[in-house]
Amino acid sequence: MKIAFVGKGGSGKTTLSSLFVRHLAASGAPVIAVDADINQHLGAALGLDETEAAALPAMGRHLTLIKDYLRGTNPRITSAEAMIKTTPPGEGSRLLRVREENPVYEACARPVALDGGTVRLMVTGPFTESDLGVACYHSKTGAVEMCLNHLVDGRDEYVVVDMTAGSDSFASGMFTRFDMTFLVAEPTRKGVSVYRQYKEYARDFGVALKVVGNKVQGPEDLEFLRAEVGDDLLVTVGHSDWVRAMEKGRPPRFDQLEAANRAALESLRTAADARYEARDWERYTRQMVHFHLRNAESWGNARTGTDLAHQVDPGFVLDERVSEPA
Numbered sequence: 001m002k003i004a005f006v007g008k009g010g011s012g013k014t015t016l017s018s019l020f021v022r023h024l025a026a027s028g029a030p031v032i033a034v035d036a037d038i039n040q041h042l043g044a045a046l047g048l049d050e051t052e053a054a055a056l057p058a059m060g061r062h063l064t065l066i067k068d069y070l071r072g073t074n075p076r077i078t079s080a081e082a083m084i085k086t087t088p089p090g091e092g093s094r095l096l097r098v099r100e101e102n103p104v105y106e107a108c109a110r111p112v113a114l115d116g117g118t119v120r121l122m123v124t125g126p127f128t129e130s131d132l133g134v135a136c137y138h139s140k141t142g143a144v145e146m147c148l149n150h151l152v153d154g155r156d157e158y159v160v161v162d163m164t165a166g167s168d169s170f171a172s173g174m175f176t177r178f179d180m181t182f183l184v185a186e187p188t189r190k191g192v193s194v195y196r197q198y199k200e201y202a203r204d205f206g207v208a209l210k211v212v213g214n215k216v217q218g219p220e221d222l223e224f225l226r227a228e229v230g231d232d233l234l235v236t237v238g239h240s241d242w243v244r245a246m247e248k249g250r251p252p253r254f255d256q257l258e259a260a261n262r263a264a265l266e267s268l269r270t271a272a273d274a275r276y277e278a279r280d281w282e283r284y285t286r287q288m289v290h291f292h293l294r295n296a297e298s299w300g301n302a303r304t305g306t307d308l309a310h311q312v313d314p315g316f317v318l319d320e321r322v323s324e325p326a
């Protein structure tokens with residue numbers, strides 16, 4: 001199950017992503033945690049110290065390796081240079097599974113031990129000043145999009161992505177890659193305005209979107225969120241002393257998390273799990289082709305000097321039952 005946490009800056013995306021990852025790990029579920037946000041804090045929220053977090057390999061620095069692995073023997077993708085972030089898999093492509101070893105995880109994922117289990121953490125890499133506004137900016141989150149487009153995940157295994165709600169993910173199609181998107185919103189006008197924008201984009205693509213109210217302090221906060229987002233409000237999280245303690249560098253054991261917050265995390269899991277039956281791999285594949293053609297036309301063809309529409313394998317449908325190429 002692919003799950004994204006989005007929302008306005010500072011709303012609590014990283015905090016809730018990390019708590020959700022811990023919650024899943026504590027149940028023994030296999031989890032890949034992905035930090036796809038501009039502000040890279042997920043490692044720290046999962047308990048890594050500064051040195052450990054700084055040593056995490058950036059996916060953006062392994063783009064060629066990722067592309068070469070994923071394109072495999074796909075004859076439609078002749079080189080890593082010709083592969084852009086939206087290039088869809090086809091016959092001969094290699095797919096990623098949550099529970100396996102592969103060169104992409106070897107280069108880009110690191111194990112993080114949590115109470116109850118170990119998860120894999122992948123990070124896009126911090127954005128340097130010179131990246132902003134240029135191609136590299138896109139290629140860094142592009143690495144995540146590429147992996148999601150080649151991922152065949154099953155029930156009871158999870159990929160949790162901490163990301164921004166920015167326009168970058170709308171242009172690329174990244175926002176359509178998830179079984180469930182949790183929009184983290186504080187009970188403020190700004191918080192819900194990000195929700196409205198996201199909802200608008202999501203509507204046309206059948207994106208499952210639920211609001212998680214955060215830092216909700218009382219009946220007035222709750223009433224405000226209910227009035228603004230209606231039935232899309234899934235659950236709310238209040239101030240957490242557990243989170244505060246962790247921020248001080250003194251993480252209590254995860255089983256010490258407040259009962260109400262644990263119940264909220266379980267609601268998130270139930271809502272995400274419920275999307276399994278609604279999966280439609282054909283539509284999922286069609287959407288990646290749609291965004292690929294759009295990106296090809298707007299910049300990809302010019303950049304690569306080829307017609308990237310030829311990369312689309314018309315007979316290919318991504319599916320968790322697809323087996324490895326011979």
Ligand SMILES: Nc1ncnc2c1ncn2[C@@H]1O[C@H](COP(=O)(O)OP(=O)(O)OP(=O)(O)O)[C@@H](O)[C@H]1O
Binds near residue numbers: 012016214215240241
């Ligand atoms: N429920 C909570 N209880 C206590 N503190 C919280 C809670 N949610 C978030 N915080 C605190 O609020 C701050 C912002 O949270 P967080 O970093 O998760 O937000 P973010 O949306 O990921 O921000 P950014 O956009 O900068 O990535 C952090 O200091 C975090 O510890």
Ligand SMILES: [Mg+2]
Binds near residue numbers: 015037162
């Ligand atoms: Mg964050």
